[in-house]
Amino acid sequence: MSSRRPLLPRSAPATSGISSRSIALMLERLEERSVECHSIMVVHRGHVVAEGWWAPYSAGRPHLLYSLTKSFTSIAVGLAIADGLLALDDRVVDVLPDHVPPDVSEQGSRITVHHLLSMTAGHPTDSLGEAWEMEPGDLVKGFLRLPFAATEGTRHVYDNATTFILARMVERVTGRGLPEFLDERLFEPMGIDHAEWDRVASGAAFGFHGLHLTTEAVAAFGELLLRGGAWGDRQLVPREWVELATGRHIDCLPFEDGSFEADFSCGYGYQFWMSRHGYHGHGAFGQQCVVVPSHDLVVAVTAQGDSQRVLDAMWECLLPGVGRQGGVQDDEVLAERLRRLALPLVPGSADPGRSADARLDASAEESALPDGTTVTVDPADGGWRVRFESLFDLEVCHGAWRESSPLGRPVVAAGAWQGDKFVADLHVITTPHRVRLVIDAGAGTATALWSTLPLTGPDLELHMRSPLMTRPDVA
Known part of the structure; x- marks a missing residue:
């Protein structure tokens, strides 16, 4: 586990101008809807106003973020572009020429950084599994070999392989591994010393998945975005890139199963989802970094649950309490509730001596x-x-x-x-x-x-x- 040096200042909800009752109501709503949360952190006006971990999860423990990792890869792309090493119209075939199949299609040869970031390459479905089966030793080559169903730039399809390729492009132009590049340019300057990465068999970071961070590190990332890439007196990420990455670039299609989820139907940016309020980075099973600039609000959540239910609880319960100052007693009640959060232990007896x-x-x-x-x-x-x-x-x-x-x-x-x-x-x-x-x-x-x-x-x-x-x- 990591050291517990705070990344963000703390403040009581009443001091920051947010109702602690609204936060408590959000916790109740999540419980009512059977969302198993592992942690939550609410940041308002730059201060942590509520934080809690459901035991056995704890503050210093990094947590797998699943596809929330994609938003960090987007920032790495932005940094490479700011350094003049990459451009939005750079083509995969030019940056990674040794991964281009000899029979690459005309459309495959046109795929650019922009198409990868916005997931508009034109494949009909997530290409990851099929591309891997086609080219077990080279996912990039498999991606380029697959047939396309739509003209590039015209249709968004959630596609994990696009982010894998972006990670490889960043590594090629910077000469650094994705984890090392982000450590140097983002995590270390922010004071985050506990980023862990899962890797493919070659040793490379997934890029689209596999980053482990503490809840506070996720919240700090959201706050960095809210501040337009500034951290303290340093501009770590160009404001222009933050605005571009977190802005809407393409409509979202309904999920393959036909389900409608409101906060995944508002459009897609550069590895960020647009929301009914603000935008969010999202990972499977409810890993969330939600940024609401209009309310100076960031919410970080780790969970084993349904992401849309988490977002619904934020909008229905938490958001109405922003700007409504509560009392000190309400703050104390909330703080005690947050201290007591725990997942249920297995009921039964110890029956000592039994094997x-x-x-x-x-x-x-x-x-x-x-x-x-x-x-x-x-x-x-x-x-x-x-x-x-x-x-x-x-x-x-x-x-x-x-x-x-x-x-x-x-x-x-x-x-x-x-x-x-x-x-x-x-x-x-x-x-x-x-x-x-x-x-x-x-x-x-x-x-x-x-x-x-x-x-x-x-x-x-x-x-x-x-x-x-x-x-x-x-x-």
Whole structure:
């Protein structure tokens, strides 16, 4: 975990001119709509007025941002453009000539930085999976080989591969890896010393996914955008780029399943979504950096939930309270509520001295471990040691959380006996995801199921390694 040097000043809601009751109402709405939040930070007039983490999540712990990573890659592109190393009309085939297939189409040869940033290359759907299957060793080449369904620049289709290519273009023109470039130009000047990146098998950062930051770092990024790229007395990102990147460039089409989500239907910028109020960077399962310039407001959220429900709660509950000053007593009530935030522990008994062993049933799609894995539970240090055959051991506590990191990334776990069953929640704590382990001692069987399937696949062992390294197969 990182050091806790504050990036932003703190202020009570009443002092900053925002109603603490509106913040409390937003928390209630999220709970009513079954959104599992992991953290929230509200910044008004440049000051943090509310912050909270649902235990076992905590302030110093970086959290996987999924596609919110794309907004940071956009800033890297803007910095390369400001340095004169890249331009919006630069073509992929010119910047990455060694990745161009010999049979590249005329349209493929016309794709520019602008088309990638606005996701208007012209593919009919997200090209990531198909491009990877076509060219397992070269995603850029696969992207350029795929057929196009619309003229470039005319139709927005959410496409992870576009951001992967942008990351490679930034690296080519700067001579630096994307993480190193952003460390030097953005994170270190802001005082962010805990950026972590998941990587593809070659060692390169995904670019479209895989950045881990603390909630305060996400909020500080939103505040940087709100200030037009200025941080203190330094202009870290050109104001012109911030305005261009966070402005609307193209209409958004409905999602493939036909669903309508209001804050994903307002248009798309350069790796930012336009919202009903302001704009936001967005990652799967509710990772959000929301910026509302009209209200001098930034909200950062990490979660395992539905993003539109998070945004609805902001607009319906929080926004009406901006400019409505509350009282000191209301602030104290909110502060106490924020201090007590926690995800529920597994109910049941400790049953000290009891052991069990079982074989894992992996028939369910959400299974986190291979079929037939031997699982053993033994009492240890007031809790249990859970052994997954020759894979790894984890520590589990009763009535509290216990952390272990057998493969590099931490897992925080709590469990209990419920009759003849041992039940434990295993939080892969730097991600939105957890595994529910259930061992039926009488039957000798066990299941280990993800609460939500990680987009990089179900293999728990993979997600416990740091950095996570895989092919670019995020759905």
